[in-house]
Amino acid sequence: MERVLTRNVGREGSQRVEVYEAAGGYQALRKALSSLEPDQIVEEVKRSGLRGRGGAGFPTGLKFSFMPKQPDPKRPHYLLCNADESEPGTFKDRLLMEHDPHLVLEGCLVSGYAIRARAVYIYIRGEFTHAARVLERAIAEAYDRGYAGRNILGSGWECDLVLHRGAGAYICGEETGLISSLEGDRGYPRLKPPFPAQRGVWGCPTTVNNVETLACVPFIVERGADWFLSIGKAPNNTGPKLYCLSGHVKRPGVYEAAMGLPLMELIEDLGGGMLRPDRPLKAVIPGGSSVPVLRADECDVDLDFDSLAARGSMLGSAGVIVMDASTCMVRAVERIAHFYAHESCGQCTPCREGCGWMERVLHRIETGRGEPADLDLLLDVASNIQGNTICALGDAAAMPVASFVTKFRDEFRHHVERKRCLETAPALEGAR
């Protein structure tokens, strides 16, 4: 497949607007403003089958269509570009922002036009200092060239681009937490409904989209929904996708491929295979740390929303974390649980108290002080969190714990009984 989203990555001076324009950039914006109505774009995106790349996989066109058709002058529309990429194992948005900022901006502007936005806020993770600098420069260039600000490209549409830097809280990647943070409050997620399209930032209709999602929109506008549908598995898992490969593989990194890339193809062909030939594959987390883990024997799966859902996992943010036989699953999930206990915002009870509890129990098991009853306790605490929280962070914390304990129960039991790690790879014996 040709590189679409990453076509400019690695190109000399790819951050500069001239280079971007020379490679055919901002044509989608021109096309949209000159010949398309916002609703036509929404329809086109709907037809393309584009689903949110941030994790939940919600159809983007449908989300756009929730916005009111006629903006109330007192309640302008806003587009929020969620660049708070914090999911462990995920680093695709950073690549786009650092290497092709104008693609991100064009995506923001085209989508903003589609929802009649008065401004686009790019909420960028605080740690992404380089990406923020690159984007800031790109925004200045876009204003200079008339792609942003008043009367964009002579169309009479006014839209501002604002970069807002977060302070590095995972919860601010949750769309309502992001809105709270943007408004200057603690990054506490809000009760839904009302959804952001009804009452979003400053009480105005708002759409929140992931960087990669927005980056897909200019191509749909320029090349048409049919082109998009031709990539991947129509009708629901379409388009190009960025996969973040990390862990025990020879060549970790971001790979662009069609939606529905087989997982083993990603690991073996693109990733160059397992890091050490004597250590076979043990498990894969296919969508960032918050999704259920896959055992090695479950890895014959395609990386798309529906295939992974059928396997009981999720595509999430496509952060593929590969673990070989040397990995201790107890330790791995303890680290994940630590992350969620640290990042839980503390607003609602199950997540606030439960994440820390799970972390402490896992820490106890990992350090050889576990009890046999702890395994069922973990599953019960996880199930008490899951579904009972305000936002999805509780689920994100519960799912990996529940899946690790269920799928690698023997290893956990071994940890409890023998106070040490299970030797799953016979080859390791020789290696030592």
Next chain:
Amino acid sequence: MPKIVMDGQEIEVAPGTTILQAALSIGREIPHYCYHPGLPVAGNCRMCLVEVEKAPKLVIACYQPVSDGMVVRTQSDKVRKARAAMMEFFLIHHPLDCPICDQAGECRLQEYAVEHGTGRSRYTEPKRALAKAVDVGAHVMLDQERCIQCSRCIRFCDEVTRTGELGFFQRGDRTVIGIYPGKRLDNPYSGNVVDLCPVGALTLKEFRFETRVWYLRNTPSVCAACARGCNVMVATGTQNLLMTTRGQQDDRIRRVVPRVNEEVNGWWICDEGRLAFLEMQKGERLETAEMPRGTPADWDAAIAAAAAALREAAAAGRAGAILSPRLVTEDLYAWRELFARLGSVRAGVRRIARGRDDDLLIRGLDPRGAGDRGCRPRGRRERAARHAARRRGPALPLRHGGAPSRAGGEGAADRLRGPVRRGSGLRGRHPPPGGRLVRGRRDLRELPGPPPARPPRPGPARRGEARLEDRARPRRGGRRRHAALDRGGSRARGDRAGGARLRGRGPEGGRPARCSARGRRPGRGVGRRGPVSDHAFQVAATLAKILVVVGVLLGGVSAMTWVERRVSGLMQFRWGPNRVGPFGLFQPIADGLKFMLKQDVVPAEAHKPTYTLAPALSLVPALCAFAVIPFGPNVEVLGRKTSLVIADLDGGVLFALAAASLGVYGVVMAGWSSRSRYSLLGGLRSSAQMISYELALGLSVAAAVLVSGTLRPVEIVEQQAGWFVNWNAFAGGWQLLGFVVFLVAGFAETNRLPFDLPEAEGELVAGYHTEYSAMKFAMFFMAEYVNMITSSALAVTLFLGGWQLGVPVGEGLAGWPLWTLQIAAFAGKVAFFQFLFVWVRWTLPRFRYDQLMNLGWKGLFPIALANVLVTALLVAFDVVR
């Protein structure tokens, strides 16, 4: 009107109603913490999760509006499991300190734990430790550990008062509630957060630890602190359990909380109304009629006198009235009528400034900055009114139903203008018929007149206020002092002017009862009998005895250091000290100089105050214990008798034991403060040893006390007069066994060989004083030697006849020669024990620790116990004395 089905019951509710409200409307409760009808919904406690048919997940009842045809289940298994899970989550870090928590009895956490919890927690990890008593504001204390983060208090401060003092800090399970830096929770409605708090995290300072809520009786009432008329619940009741079980009731008000009335005050009351009761029940209330200056009188006479005084003043044009607008309308009317009929007098109503303390409740406007206006102006005005009244001498004190007053300023008398205002019972400006309104201070100044009778009604006026006019002098000092003086004065009511009584310079009758009591207390001790010179002699004698005893003890210590080494030399066939002075006699002086000149090293890690204190705490109690030991008979000096004991205490034996026991603190503190393992272990060993052997020691003393029948050492010694068989250790008390036990235990108490394990050099370097140097180090050794001497003296006193010679004293021997002999006998006996200590030290090897403990607990202790029993039987059957 949407219809929903809740647990099989079909109900019809208004559109927009939430599931929770719908449930409440049919009297069904869905448990909740964060939801409060007066606050915006937060939905974060997750306690009110219910099952809605066709919804993928449980929904929160406090937020989910009903829709037509909705089927809600509040009691399904799924819902119960979720509630139990939430309760478990709430309690994993909760301190579970209900027994000391003020919320107990009205705590949602308790109630739901019983109703919805599982009864036990599976959480076995360490609990989070947070601040327990954070002083967040003038009236509110915060316990962060009890907090369940329901955010009600935060929402109250954000949305109702809009003062925003409180917030969440940290995140995850480290989240705590606190005040923002530089802020205090001191808005005039701060008390409401205490009512809002469903648990015991926020408590009212004025109610903390006052009583248990189940002792309270609640009476619905209306707040009397201002004209708003907020609905309140007044809780009265008793403070302690005993009174309740006796069926008594103490009808003091314990607290006032708001009662919901959406028309008047919503869910809130202001702090001033909440705490008005404190002021109300502070002083005594007028219950009987009194004539001017407090003479008791019957009602008829008092009313007649008041009427006469009023009429006279009115006739002279010198009567006026300042009424409180807090009076009920009928009272105001009656007062006005009264003054109208009296003729040319002035009546006015004190003004309430608009929208001060109850602006939020009255006007419902943005109360931002309400804290600045707060409730102070009222107090200031009131003070000013009092002040004005005082300065002008007796005016007409017609204050009634007064409001609580707080800090205030002066110079506000000018504001007394404009007497009749809105907010009072009399709206608009109604000049009273026949009178005229009082205006300004000038008018007030023209209001002299004789002090009239007190208001006839015993109800709301308080003595303290009613008596204000009596005070010709301005107040000095705090309010409390005056209140005390006032009460004293009222008890000893005489003919003298109140001002004189207040100064407390009057004769007996005018003085507070407390003062006179001191004079009557029966005296005891040196100064009780006679003239000053005798007293001075006793003081001088005591001082002299102290100097001599301390001198002899310290001299004995230095002597002992020489004896110890000479005797050990003798026993080991070597010389011992022999270079400094004859026979090495000046060795102790050399030692002393060395100790004083050596560098005093304090370890860098040591806890310096404790480290410095420890040696003194070892030495001083050892010296003190000697104070009760008689070292000679009663002697006559300069024609006056004195006993040869520093303090002749009735419980002298106990004092000696107590003082000696204090030494263990010196040891433990030395061990701990040195921050050294050797020191710590030595200190611990030593304290364990000393405490263990104290038991046997105490029991052996108990037996000796049994046979003596007294705890007074002087008497114990006197009883052992005559032949030496009469001593307690022998036929006098059959206490030979007890004596031996005491002796052995004494070795352990003084940490001497064979029981000097705390200093076991092979294991602990030098035990608890490893890290000490120079004089501090020496002080531990001085303490050891003083202890040896003291415990020997105690043994001699208790068992070996004290200063008694052991032979009957002949007729010819008396006076100074005899006394000298007896003192020498005492010294000799003690000296023998000193030798014994040294003798044993260089003879027996050191015990192992387990041997030491075995001997103490399994040997000496049972023996001493048996000895006490046998002795008790002997005493009971009159075998001994």
